[in-house]
Amino acid sequence: MATKTATKVAARVSAKGAPRLRNKAEVTPDADLIDMENGSDIETRIYDTVFDSVMTQRLRPGTKLPESSLCELFDVSRATVRKVLQKLAHDHIVELRVNRGAVVAAPTPEETRQIFEARRLLEDVIVRLAAANATRADITALRAQLKQEHNAMHRFAQPEWARLASSFHLRLAEVARNPILQRYLTELVSRCSLIVALYEPPGNASCEHDEHARVVDYIEKGDGERAAKLMDEHLRTLEANICVEPEEPDNSLASMLGLQ
């Protein structure tokens, strides 16, 4: 049964992603354009698809990711899928259990505390850097991002909005002009999305739009101190809104069937 569920979810993933490939020749032409770092096109595509599905909470924590399913979905060999899963595991997006395959990571309450603490401290540093380095163009770009976010919220486009709200924090890291800290924050933000998906009180908002806007205001003024303080409160609110009770192993079947 678990297998069936995973397959169905994976199918949705592929539906969202680019159309299936028949062979390598089809994907080669435009590969160079997207190519970043070292990933050989198709690998980054698989990675990004899974990653994006986790960020938008279509792939929920604990979901199994069988190699064979991913193979036929993306029409690649197991070696390729395997490499991608390794990378996702290194980024703590999935958990790799020996001889038992990969599942979407499900952080424990203690890990949750550590992740949020690390994120608060890291964003504090990043916001100050952003306030020090922001150009006029940066502010304009951030405001454009905020507008998109605002629109998505009013359109009740939940997945889109969740993505944009997370994206705002990463854009801020861009302005800080330190790719290393940006990479660390990327990992933490995605893990936070994971946590929200795991412990979400149904129908709870993840990020207040106004707080984002006010952070940008302070950054524009170069007031890193106030911007950092506001961001800290913003993240504490986010953390407080998730109910992280140790009733983790419960929601397996009974609740899904509406019993209990």
Add this chain to the structure above:
Amino acid sequence: MATKTATKVAARVSAKGAPRLRNKAEVTPDADLIDMENGSDIETRIYDTVFDSVMTQRLRPGTKLPESSLCELFDVSRATVRKVLQKLAHDHIVELRVNRGAVVAAPTPEETRQIFEARRLLEDVIVRLAAANATRADITALRAQLKQEHNAMHRFAQPEWARLASSFHLRLAEVARNPILQRYLTELVSRCSLIVALYEPPGNASCEHDEHARVVDYIEKGDGERAAKLMDEHLRTLEANICVEPEEPDNSLASMLGLQ
């Protein structure tokens, strides 16, 4: 020629590490004891050996790491070596170029600036956490670590001392009680060692012992503010001591031959 050099270096690596294995049965018995996370014993051994060789500067930046050499040195298949190299690449210890194999990473001047900036900011946060969370036992352990460091310095045991000096920073991160930040710092410290190996002014000391000791003093008093300030200066000194001139492509042959 490059291949020859790499092989020679790798040979030294294996000489330092545990004795060669003939087959799997030999290593299985004590594997469970060392086993951490998910790595299947032999993989973590290869990883640690390479990692340690980089940290102690036996493997210099730019050194090639051919798969076949590592295969016969550790008596494993290419798939295993390949997995380890992927992991090392993810941690930015080696660089993986498509179709051209792995080399020990050689950070550019710009990357160097980013790494040191990230490290300074991260250690600032960590030191404050450590000051807030340190127990009596932690202080005792840190002092013991300092003593070892002191001894190694006076014995002129350079590689040992370099390892211990880096290790001190990581121990501090342990005291901060946040494994995530600790992992980030581990990555940054190892990359700094890499940089020191790349841009080292011959015979230059990497870490002042006294500064480490004074940081511990402040932490014992719970004075995170002063400890952080001191650590910041300490790291700025370290960064200032490496000469990162953009004459990177030059020192290839002329300087090696003592000409120019």
Add this chain to the structure above:
DNA sequence: GCACGACGGATTGTCAACAATTCCTGTCGA
């Protein structure tokens, strides 16, 4: 004498088959 292109060795990327383990399910006995 020098630049350009082709060939061979070496190295890496990819794949498919085999071996080992786990999970599910059905049966037996108390």
Add this chain to the structure above:
DNA sequence: TCGACAGGAATTGTTGACAATCCGTCGTGC
């Protein structure tokens, strides 16, 4: 009715061989 055990299907780990690519060298033409 419940627990334990065993068999089989499904999934993962591993290996070896094959294909593609890169590097150094040689040869040819200008």
